[in-house]
Amino acid sequence: MSTPDSPALSDLDAVELDILAELRSPEAVATFEMLHSTVRPEAGPRFVELLAIINELSGPNFAVDASLDLLDAVQDSGDLEVVVAAAPTVDDPITALALAQVLRRIRED
Incomplete structure (x- = not known):
């Protein structure tokens, strides 16, 4: 939700926030750093899913x-x-x- 002082988030902003919320392991952070420039709004859910898998298996x-x-x-x-x-x-x-x-x-x- 935006306020008069803050602009509405773009689709890409919303996707990046979802992805950043999934970065819990060093492996997920490394993955995001490696691939973040390829993330588009329509691919966001798939990337979030990949990060969740990486977090689950990390260690x-x-x-x-x-x-x-x-x-x-x-x-x-x-x-x-x-x-x-x-x-x-x-x-x-x-x-x-x-x-x-x-x-x-x-x-x-």
């Missing part, structure tokens, strides 16, 4: 948990073509989680 076993999450998504989707195309980058746990999220979105559509 000492983050890389292993990210790999297992991707493996689960691949098994559920059966879409190896997308994984093979992204193979050079899936060693990075954040990329693995983002790819898992993409596979889940494809399956939902």
Whole structure:
């Protein structure tokens, strides 16, 4: 809600506030720093979801948990073509989680 002294938030402002509210782990902060310039209002909910997943898995076993999450998504989707195309980058746990999220979105559509 805006007051006469404060302008209404743009869609992008609202999305960024939602995303910033999800930054609870060092991994989520690093993800936001890496990807924030690519966030558009229509992609905001997906990015917030990704940060929530990262926060859930963050900790000492983050890389292993990210790999297992991707493996689960691949098994559920059966879409190896997308994984093979992204193979050079899936060693990075954040990329693995983002790819898992993409596979889940494809399956939902």
